[in-house]
Amino acid sequence: xxxxxxxxxxxxxxxxxxxxxxxxxxxxxxxxxxxxxxxxxxxxxxxxxxxxxxxxxxxxxxxxxxxxxxxxxxxxxxxxxxxxxxxxxxxxxxxxxxxxxxxxxxxxxxxxxxxxxxxxxxxxxxxxxxxxxxxxxxxxxxxxxxxxxxxxxxxxxxxxxxxxxxxxxxxxxxxxxxxxxxxxxxxxxxxxxxxxxxxxxxxxxxxxxxxxxxxxxxxxxxxxxxxxxxxxxxxxxxxxxxxxxxxxxxxxxxxxxxxxxxxxxxxxxxxxxxxxxxxxxxxxxxxxxxxxxxxxxxxxxxxxxxxxxxxxxxxxxxxxxxxxxxxxxxxxxxxxxx
Amino acid sequence: xxxxxxxxxxxxxxxxxxxxxxxxxxxxxxxxxxxxxxxxxxxxxxxxxxxxxxxxxxxxxxxxxxxxxxxxxxxxxxxxxxxxxxxxxxxxxxxxxxxxxxxxxxxxxxxxxxxxxxxxxxxxxxxxxxxxxxxxxxxxxxxxxxxxxxxxxxxxxxxxxxxxxxxxxxxxxxxxxxxxxxxxxxxxxxxxxxxxxxxxxxxxxxxxxxxxxxxxxxxxxxxxxxxxxxxxxxxxxxxxxxxxxxxxxxxxxxxxxxxxxxxxxxxxxxxxxxxxxxxxxxxxxxxxxxxxxxxxxxxxxxxxxxxxxxxxxxxxxxxxxxxxxxxxxxxxxxxxxxxxxxxxxxxxxxxxxxxxxxxxxxxxxxxxxxxxxxxxxxxxxxxxxxxxxxxxxxxxxxxxxxxxxxxxxxxxxxxxxxxxxxxxxxxxxxxxxxxxxxxxxxxxxxxxxxxxxx
Numbered sequence: 001x002x003x004x005x006x007x008x009x010x011x012x013x014x015x016x017x018x019x020x021x022x023x024x025x026x027x028x029x030x031x032x033x034x035x036x037x038x039x040x041x042x043x044x045x046x047x048x049x050x051x052x053x054x055x056x057x058x059x060x061x062x063x064x065x066x067x068x069x070x071x072x073x074x075x076x077x078x079x080x081x082x083x084x085x086x087x088x089x090x091x092x093x094x095x096x097x098x099x100x101x102x103x104x105x106x107x108x109x110x111x112x113x114x115x116x117x118x119x120x121x122x123x124x125x126x127x128x129x130x131x132x133x134x135x136x137x138x139x140x141x142x143x144x145x146x147x148x149x150x151x152x153x154x155x156x157x158x159x160x161x162x163x164x165x166x167x168x169x170x171x172x173x174x175x176x177x178x179x180x181x182x183x184x185x186x187x188x189x190x191x192x193x194x195x196x197x198x199x200x201x202x203x204x205x206x207x208x209x210x211x212x213x214x215x216x217x218x219x220x221x222x223x224x225x226x227x228x229x230x231x232x233x234x235x236x237x238x239x240x241x242x243x244x245x246x247x248x249x250x251x252x253x254x255x256x257x258x259x260x261x262x263x264x265x266x267x268x269x270x271x272x273x274x275x276x277x278x279x280x281x282x283x284x285x286x287x288x289x290x291x292x293x294x295x296x297x298x299x300x301x302x303x304x305x306x307x308x309x310x311x312x313x314x315x316x317x318x319x320x321x322x323x324x325x326x327x328x329x330x331x332x333x334x335x336x337x338x
Numbered sequence: 339x340x341x342x343x344x345x346x347x348x349x350x351x352x353x354x355x356x357x358x359x360x361x362x363x364x365x366x367x368x369x370x371x372x373x374x375x376x377x378x379x380x381x382x383x384x385x386x387x388x389x390x391x392x393x394x395x396x397x398x399x400x401x402x403x404x405x406x407x408x409x410x411x412x413x414x415x416x417x418x419x420x421x422x423x424x425x426x427x428x429x430x431x432x433x434x435x436x437x438x439x440x441x442x443x444x445x446x447x448x449x450x451x452x453x454x455x456x457x458x459x460x461x462x463x464x465x466x467x468x469x470x471x472x473x474x475x476x477x478x479x480x481x482x483x484x485x486x487x488x489x490x491x492x493x494x495x496x497x498x499x500x501x502x503x504x505x506x507x508x509x510x511x512x513x514x515x516x517x518x519x520x521x522x523x524x525x526x527x528x529x530x531x532x533x534x535x536x537x538x539x540x541x542x543x544x545x546x547x548x549x550x551x552x553x554x555x556x557x558x559x560x561x562x563x564x565x566x567x568x569x570x571x572x573x574x575x576x577x578x579x580x581x582x583x584x585x586x587x588x589x590x591x592x593x594x595x596x597x598x599x600x601x602x603x604x605x606x607x608x609x610x611x612x613x614x615x616x617x618x619x620x621x622x623x624x625x626x627x628x629x630x631x632x633x634x635x636x637x638x639x640x641x642x643x644x645x646x647x648x649x650x651x652x653x654x655x656x657x658x659x660x661x662x663x664x665x666x667x668x669x670x671x672x673x674x675x676x677x678x679x680x681x682x683x684x685x686x687x688x689x690x691x692x693x694x695x696x697x698x699x700x701x702x703x704x705x706x707x708x709x710x711x712x713x714x715x716x717x718x719x720x721x722x723x724x725x726x727x728x729x730x731x732x733x734x735x736x737x738x739x740x741x742x743x744x745x746x747x748x749x750x751x752x753x754x755x756x757x758x759x760x761x762x763x764x765x766x767x768x769x770x771x772x773x774x775x776x777x778x779x780x781x782x783x784x785x786x787x788x789x790x791x792x
Binding site: 059061062064065066068069070072073074076077078079080081082083084086087088090091092094095097098099100101102103104105106149150151152297298300301304305308309312315316319320322323326327 | 399400402403404406407408409410411413414415416417418419420421422424425428429430432433435436437438439440442443444446447448450451454455458471504505506507508509734735736738739742745746749752753756757760
């Protein structure tokens, strides 16, 4: 029987992974929609993007809140340390999320032609992952100043450290890569050939920077946190799997066939890398202040959260399946006939 | 009051919640009205009601968007602005917060399906069935989050040991003594406000653009809901007062300016205090406070004097309480007046004066929600967790919170302005009658096509 705190962190990490994928699709789609509009290519793909995004945008947001509430619930110390340290970057992320969510709804349900709304929607799509990635950087340790009764962020250390900038770069580039490959898949389902052609180019274009920034971030991690780096090196097979999935996806994209499989490979690529990173981080949630064992909530609350979680999943999985059936895998809907 | 980090922490959270309260109330109240309208429309085969559900849900989704983003903001601010609070109480309140997210997730999924499947099912009741998880999800999120507020007022389900909450029983913490009355009052007032908003809009539109069958039906339906939920809400208010008298007497005493413990206490309406803390210019209703608090005109009601000076809520809450309760009764009176006119055939219920009063129900009900919420929060001061943690102990120590206040202020101003502009554009050039006509025409055309094919 594995302990509840390990179960908790595994599920939460899985959720964060889920958020990484769906949010990347959403963030990148916003950027591509704006980019296409400003280069007068919007007639090719914006209908496709809005058709996918309209029914799911709120769901994306909830993934994030879910992760956040889950981690604060299972590990209340995280609220104290991350909350105190990330007041400014966290609030900026919140403001950007607020701008993004509401302006998407305004543009989508209200006015169809406003370029400013679309700009805000596109720009926030890149700034949000950048500001959120700060939390990952901070978790590596060395960026938090702790005095007797106060915790604060060492901005100078953060902004002068190459690790933080490489993580920001990785976040932005991955968003564009994941999003364009998913949208290429969606376009191929919709049999929208001109959009597919454009999106396939985007996907191929963003693939190389993805692998380069990932490698850069990994090297800087080695310089900053030796323990984490070594743990990840011990998981070499997971990292190898990640690269292998990336190669398969590239080959499929390059050949221009099986876009669904290509996207699944990209999901698996990020899955193995993300879990190699996460497992390597163990046992720390915040190096060196919070460990999984030391920061866990009381067993009764842990148990209640697990029960609530299982109960919630029993409600949510059928409902999500319904959404997918109605919107994502209903060929007529995807093609715009419904 | 010192202008320090604690002050700005209170301001930024208060502003976020005050803004969120508007949209949260709409989010809970309106889905029920949409469900009722669609059901009547299918049942009576009256397209006016279906159109109502369509138009209401179209406006609703805009407010949901603002509700979602401000809700996200407040949930993150709990940890960002009040890290010590979350560190202490996170152990105990995580369960309802967690379930609130689930409930909202559930609602969001079905709302997405509902909006995009108006004509996808052959049996119209299947589409109507989608409103049930939306109404239930919205209601349950309100219930869960209200239990957290209940916990802050009536903490329970743990043992305090060396500065930590131990032996935590999360379910008992959720079912604290404040939960029942609070949940009842929050739900009844949200449904009341949702109905009042729609009634106000229907009345306002008829004032501006003349009467129409569509708006008449909308007004009738919403006012019936105002009457029903107005009555329930009055009951909920009474339950809340009795709860306070028993479990949190300082909150009631501050609201009623009841300083000395006495039997047969008077109810004091409005008025003001002079330098010696004597009440001037107020209306005294003899023995009524005792009756409201305990259902007995001679019962003893605890006064503020029994509490230490630094544990008394601000006396300002007296006005908040009076305005809230006053508006509650006014809404009920307006609903009664309306139906008196409807059933008394000689009178026209759509005369200009009555319509003007009816249009007022929308802003009034939101004012009452804000006053009520402010009363609930200020009445708990100086505590963030009553008896265990004071507000100033919970706040962040980072001075940046002042700057963030202004950033968030800008954000909410922008959101409010654009939200109103978008809603105006959405409905201004598309009156219900015109939409009805084009819709009917499309329907005729498609059925003609179907007929020809057959």
